[in-house]
Amino acid sequence: MILQTNYHNMQVDHILRAYNQFLTKELTNRFVKHATVVKLLELLPAEFRKTEVGLSHQRRSIQLIQWGHGPIDIFLWSQMHGDEATGTMALFDLFNFLQCPEFKAVAMELEQACTLHVLPMINPDGAEMFSRRNAQKIDINRDYLQTVTPEGRLLKSIREQIKPAFGFNLHDQSTLWSVKKTGKPATLSFLAPAYNEVLDINETRRDAMLVIADIFEQLNPLLPQQIGLFDDEYEQRAFGDNFQAAGMSTILIEAGGLHGDEDKQQIRKYYFLSIFSGLMSIIRKSYLKNTLDVYQAIPKNNKEIFHLLLNNLVYEGAQISMGLCYEEEPIDYGQAVSQCYIVQDIGDLRHLGAYRVIEGNGMILHGEIDVYKPANFQLSHDGEIIISFKNGISQSKL
Numbered sequence: 001m002i003l004q005t006n007y008h009n010m011q012v013d014h015i016l017r018a019y020n021q022f023l024t025k026e027l028t029n030r031f032v033k034h035a036t037v038v039k040l041l042e043l044l045p046a047e048f049r050k051t052e053v054g055l056s057h058q059r060r061s062i063q064l065i066q067w068g069h070g071p072i073d074i075f076l077w078s079q080m081h082g083d084e085a086t087g088t089m090a091l092f093d094l095f096n097f098l099q100c101p102e103f104k105a106v107a108m109e110l111e112q113a114c115t116l117h118v119l120p121m122i123n124p125d126g127a128e129m130f131s132r133r134n135a136q137k138i139d140i141n142r143d144y145l146q147t148v149t150p151e152g153r154l155l156k157s158i159r160e161q162i163k164p165a166f167g168f169n170l171h172d173q174s175t176l177w178s179v180k181k182t183g184k185p186a187t188l189s190f191l192a193p194a195y196n197e198v199l200d201i202n203e204t205r206r207d208a209m210l211v212i213a214d215i216f217e218q219l220n221p222l223l224p225q226q227i228g229l230f231d232d233e234y235e236q237r238a239f240g241d242n243f244q245a246a247g248m249s250t251i252l253i254e255a256g257g258l259h260g261d262e263d264k265q266q267i268r269k270y271y272f273l274s275i276f277s278g279l280m281s282i283i284r285k286s287y288l289k290n291t292l293d294v295y296q297a298i299p300k301n302n303k304e305i306f307h308l309l310l311n312n313l314v315y316e317g318a319q320i321s322m323g324l325c326y327e328e329e330p331i332d333y334g335q336a337v338s339q340c341y342i343v344q345d346i347g348d349l350r351h352l353g354a355y356r357v358i359e360g361n362g363m364i365l366h367g368e369i370d371v372y373k374p375a376n377f378q379l380s381h382d383g384e385i386i387i388s389f390k391n392g393i394s395q396s397k398l
């Protein structure tokens, strides 16, 4: 068993180094649109069996891709939230990986052991606007019970028809989640969603937890202290919780933040490796040899990180730190975002983490500070303005 784990570890490292061989080069940022998805799906060879299974509210096609001929049915769907494209990028990298000559042996093993059922970009209207919600302004992931969204209805019915043993629910989370007590961003988070209010563990949920334990052991050496466990509070309207209740072992993967990777081009690689490790765990049944302790020992997510931390400033005669977080708004027809900085906290914040830390060295802060309000101040040194914010918008290059 030890030998196999080592072998597997080497494989994950090797795959990461070889990533350029199967990276989907057409996907270069997190503003992926439906037209690109359609074009990429057209290029897939016949072993990827494509069916248009429905239309979004604004009548964009949603296609189911089936691959493999094995007995274990595995369902993967991405981008229920239109502004969460990392899973979609990783799925297209997976499609390329499965065709890559270098990894032919592992692709054949997967092909014989499982059948993949994949819905990439289930919310294409949201993706078009770079919005979490669909075109009806509804959060699809709170629509399981009523299913008034065509996208939610479709997702629900595909699972009911196929009844897969395992499911991968692919999301992005706020970049403000950190891993407890590390001050580092939660670059990846995992969860086996609860199927009831009291968070019981039955066989279905246990299997999902054990697969996550396997994924964690593979990925943790690559991302030390940057993998967290998502909050498992039961949400009766969410798909993951209901799919778990319906008997599909459901694995939630969330892409968070990584220093210098706003477009998620590094994170997508770790994300792909998580999916790959999960698939290998399932088909080799290695999860059955893992333990719940490994899952439960994954550190929890919390919010102890800022986008920007300014230390050692002087404000009204006192020396302070200030933590700021930005809120993103889509601009340019969902092709980019603007960032509005909000003052999140002020005081002694030196123990907290940040994507960006600026040492103020006693710079004087001028302006009106309101916590939870857009930043409106200047920092000056020897009479020269170094950093300036107007209504949350940075006036200087950060």
Ligand SMILES: [Zn+2]
Binding pocket: 080, 081, 084, 171, 172
């Ligand atoms: Zn989401």
